[in-house]
Amino acid sequence: MKIGIPRALYFYVYYPMWYGFFSSLGHEIRLSIPTNKEIINLGVSHSVDDICISVKVFHGHVKYLLNKKDLDFVFVPRIASEEKYKYTCPKLAALPDLMKSAFVNDADRILTATFYTRQGDKLIIDAFEEIGRRLGDTEERVKKAAKVGIKYQDLATKALRSGHTFLEVVKYIKNLEELIKKPVEKKRYTVALAGFPYDVYDTFTNGDVISKLEDSGVGIVTTDMLDPKVYRHYSKYMIKDLFWYQANAAAKGGMYYIDSSDIDGIISISSFNCGISSIYQKLLDLYSKEIGKPVMHIIVDEQTGDAGLATRIEAFIDLIRVKRGDGLVSQENNLHGTEDGVHVRSI
Amino acid sequence: MSRKKITYTVPRMGYTYAAFESFFKILGYDVIIPEPTNTETIKEGVSNSPEYMCFPFKILLGQFERVLEKNPDRYFKVVSLESYGPCRFGYYSPLYYKILRDKGFTNFEIVNIEGIYPPLYKGIPRFFKKLIKLTGWHAPWTIVKAFVIAGWKVYALEQLEKKLYYLIPREKVTGSTEKIFNAAVERIRNAPNKVKSIKKILNEELEKMEKNPHVERDDLPKIGLVGEAYILMDYSNNLDIEKKLAYMGVDVDRSLRVTNWTLDRIIKVKSHKAHMLEVNKGYLDFFIGGDGQESIMNTILYKKAGYDGVIQAQPFGCLPETAAKEILTKVSEDYDIPVLSLAFDEQTGEAGFVTRLEAFVDMIKSRRQMKKEEKKESVTVEG
Numbered sequence: 063m064k065i066g067i068p069r070a071l072y073f074y075v076y077y078p079m080w081y082g083f084f085s086s087l088g089h090e091i092r093l094s095i096p097t098n099k100e101i102i103n104l105g106v107s108h109s110v111d112d113i114c115i116s117v118k119v120f121h122g123h124v125k126y127l128l129n130k131k132d133l134d135f136v137f138v139p140r141i142a143s144e145e146k147y148k149y150t151c152p153k154l155a156a157l158p159d160l161m162k163s164a165f166v167n168d169a170d171r172i173l174t175a176t177f178y179t180r181q182g183d184k185l186i187i188d189a190f191e192e193i194g195r196r197l198g199d200t201e202e203r204v205k206k207a208a209k210v211g212i213k214y215q216d217l218a219t220k221a222l223r224s225g226h227t228f229l230e231v232v233k234y235i236k237n238l239e240e241l242i243k244k245p246v247e248k249k250r251y252t253v254a255l256a257g258f259p260y261d262v263y264d265t266f267t268n269g270d271v272i273s274k275l276e277d278s279g280v281g282i283v284t285t286d287m288l289d290p291k292v293y294r295h296y297s298k299y300m301i302k303d304l305f306w307y308q309a310n311a312a313a314k315g316g317m318y319y320i321d322s323s324d325i326d327g328i329i330s331i332s333s334f335n336c337g338i339s340s341i342y343q344k345l346l347d348l349y350s351k352e353i354g355k356p357v358m359h360i361i362v363d364e365q366t367g368d369a370g371l372a373t374r375i376e377a378f379i380d381l382i383r384v385k386r387g388d389g390l391v392s393q394e395n396n397l398h399g400t401e402d403g404v405h406v407r408s409i
Numbered sequence: 410m411s412r413k414k415i416t417y418t419v420p421r422m423g424y425t426y427a428a429f430e431s432f433f434k435i436l437g438y439d440v441i442i443p444e445p446t447n448t449e450t451i452k453e454g455v456s457n458s459p460e461y462m463c464f465p466f467k468i469l470l471g472q473f474e475r476v477l478e479k480n481p482d483r484y485f486k487v488v489s490l491e492s493y494g495p496c497r498f499g500y501y502s503p504l505y506y507k508i509l510r511d512k513g514f515t516n517f518e519i520v521n522i523e524g525i526y527p528p529l530y531k532g533i534p535r536f537f538k539k540l541i542k543l544t545g546w547h548a549p550w551t552i553v554k555a556f557v558i559a560g561w562k563v564y565a566l567e568q569l570e571k572k573l574y575y576l577i578p579r580e581k582v583t584g585s586t587e588k589i590f591n592a593a594v595e596r597i598r599n600a601p602n603k604v605k606s607i608k609k610i611l612n613e614e615l616e617k618m619e620k621n622p623h624v625e626r627d628d629l630p631k632i633g634l635v636g637e638a639y640i641l642m643d644y645s646n647n648l649d650i651e652k653k654l655a656y657m658g659v660d661v662d663r664s665l666r667v668t669n670w671t672l673d674r675i676i677k678v679k680s681h682k683a684h685m686l687e688v689n690k691g692y693l694d695f696f697i698g699g700d701g702q703e704s705i706m707n708t709i710l711y712k713k714a715g716y717d718g719v720i721q722a723q724p725f726g727c728l729p730e731t732a733a734k735e736i737l738t739k740v741s742e743d744y745d746i747p748v749l750s751l752a753f754d755e756q757t758g759e760a761g762f763v764t765r766l767e768a769f770v771d772m773i774k775s776r777r778q779m780k781k782e783e784k785k786e787s788v789t790v791e792g
Contacts, residue, residue: 110735112726112752140695147527149495152697156732159693163739176695301503305495337497337728340459341504348507 063197064090065173066136068123070097071116071154074228074259075286075308076179080137081235082214083190086207087199092133094123097266101126102364108164115333115363116260117153117160119267124161128168135173135197139189143178144307151306151338173197180307183212214238222287227272228263249281251382252324256285256316256346257331257339258308261362268331268362269371275329278379283325285315293318300345306338313342320346320355326382327356329375334363356381415545416441418476419488420469423643424570425667427598428562429488435555435602436547441480443472445645450475455755457508463497464724464754465639468646470505477514485517488543492674493526496698496729524675558602563667565597565611572618574662577655579623587652589618629660630773633711635704636722637730638665640753647722647753648762654720657770662716664707665700673703692736701729708740708748718747718773720766725754747773 105122127136158174175192178185187208194204217238218231225246234241255262293314297303304310319325332339350357416439419429433440454471489502502521525532576586593614654661673681688706708719723730741748749769
């Protein structure tokens with residue numbers, strides 16, 4: 063069978079697991095194209111107006127896949143909880159219901175299951191069995207495939223921990239072991255990106271922050287590269303843990319990076335009208351005020367212009383250069399010919 | 410033995426602030442109730458909270474800040490009601506604490522009341538610890554008495570409110586019922602701390618309102634209100650939507666009240682959850698926190714009870730309500746009931762708001778007319 067996976071939201075966290083599962087069952091996986099203007103327009107026209115841009119983009123990806131009539135199913139999982147006693151954002155927990163009410167005519171082509179991750183393999187296997195029943199595969203094969211999926215996810219986690227971004231994981235999905243062995247290039251400056259994986263890695267919506275930074279000679283680390291163990295102690299500063307795993311990762315990971323000496327600055331990326339990021343951004347603000355490390359918030363929406371963003375990133379890079387005592391970007395090192403050496407994406 | 414002088418301040422929740430006030434008065438503390446939401450409190454709250462934080466958070470922060478600012482010589486316990494769940498509601502108090510401290514206030518501590526949440530071996534002791542922190546050390550019967558009196562006052566105020574919105578579209582002299590109601594609220598607020606006397610005052614006042622000249626009629630259009638609890642329950646946050654609708658000649662009903670909200674959400678009545686899952690089957694039968702699921706359930710229940718329209722009141726960017734909003738479009742189509750979603754934020758202007766309400770009421774009235782004519786036609790054809 064042909065299964066479409068939208069390249070948005072939890073794709074940027076659990077794609078290796080789904081890839082391992084579906085491919086070992088022998089189903090063909092079709093990813094939607096990376097977000098572009100067309101996808102955003104599709105999403106905006108099919109969703110309510112005051113929902114966050116990440117979910118709007120997800121609408122666009124699902125619609126794009128539903129428009130392809132040869133796909134049997136479009137995979138829209140419900141990630142209910144990513145840690146014991148933790149939840150996901152209400153909008154994401156209601157995602158299959160949102161899709162079913164947004165695309166009423168194609169409601170039975172939406173393949174869904176409720177996932178509880180990081181709480182033991184049994185709950186994940188249960189969710190995969192629900193999918194297997196829908197796809198008509200035998201229970202034995204489904205169990206085996208689920209285990210393959212979990213193995214893939216573990217490998218991907220290892221790759222992330224060794225300093226590779228999730229975008230590389232997607233590229234190297236067929237041989238993750240090779241990626242783990244691949245060394246990470248160390249650069250003079252390192253900027254940490256704090257935020258939900260789907261905001262950090264969606265290169266079109268966030269104006270390609272990652273390549274803008276990398277092109278100007280700044281290495282990046284993200285909060286999903288961190289093992290939750292290293293930032294557990296920040297819950298004391300936060301008084302009460304946040305109820306969302308990803309927000310916890312962004313907040314505490316951001317604080318961890320604020321404290322670590324080899325990170326020059328933190329850029330937190332979130333989408334317009336994302337309620338949860340407003341909380342962790344405030345926490346990061348207050349914490350950076352105490353420690354004294356630059357934190358910049360980028361809030362993206364469907365109208366984000368590239369030039370304004372480039373200016374802000376240039377200014378941020380200048381700031382961390384000055385803080386290090388290197389001075390501003392000189393014209394000799396300017397590879398891109400723009401005023402401050404930041405690559406401007408052609409539209 | 411002298412107690413450390415503590416003043417309490419509680420979130421204002423519609424008219425029921427009188428009940429919270431008497432709760433702490435019985436325990437022997439001073440209480441200062443924040444002023445109703447107005448442009449100044451909103452301005453104060455908005456300028457200090459994160460940009461995309463819920464509107465109720467901004468309102469409450471502004472209210473507390475004003476209270477702390479005006480009484481610098483008192484030591485406050487700021488009471489904040491919370492839950493533990495996917496909704497941002499549960500993370501209010503740490504942010505209050507951090508933001509108010511960042512602003513330089515030191516004369517306060519935050520007391521949050523939460524329900525019991527898992528893991529139970531941690532949740533139950535935490536609940537009682539918080540309860541003691543809330544009330545201080547008192548004889549158990551004093552606390553029980555305070556709870557009972559506060560509960561009765563909430564009940565009495567809600568009965569009066571219900572009666573008010575029932576009578577406004579029917580009264581002969583516009584505004585006369587409201588006058589009686591305002592006096593009644595003041596009487597309940599100052600009632601002696603005895604169940605008997607609260608009951609007596611309630612009955613007297615209900616009778617007085619009943620006697621106010623009015624015309625009984627049952628052909629009024631009916632509108633139900635669903636949405637986020639705090640926006641819905643406090644009249645100063647939703648620009649008095651209930652009263653406005655009532656004065657437009659609409660029978661209006663609010664789905665969430667302090668009594669049923671406490672029973673369903675804090676004490677967690679089992680039947681409520683089972684009922685909700687049954688009604689919401691196929692729309693949103695998964696727990697998403699906040700009042701999102703309730704909004705969908707109540708919309709369906711209103712349709713079944715013969716209402717003509719539903720208004721969903723939500724703060725801008727509310728997580729569960731935005732999810733519910735998208736699903737409500739489908740519910741509205743399937744059940745053939747008009748739903749108007751109103752998002753409230755600091756920019757909400759009164760004039761535009763009234764125009765939208767009027768247009769909605771007009772639409773509902775014409776829909777009723779059309780249905781009546783259709784019925785008449787079908788009767789004549791059959792005849």
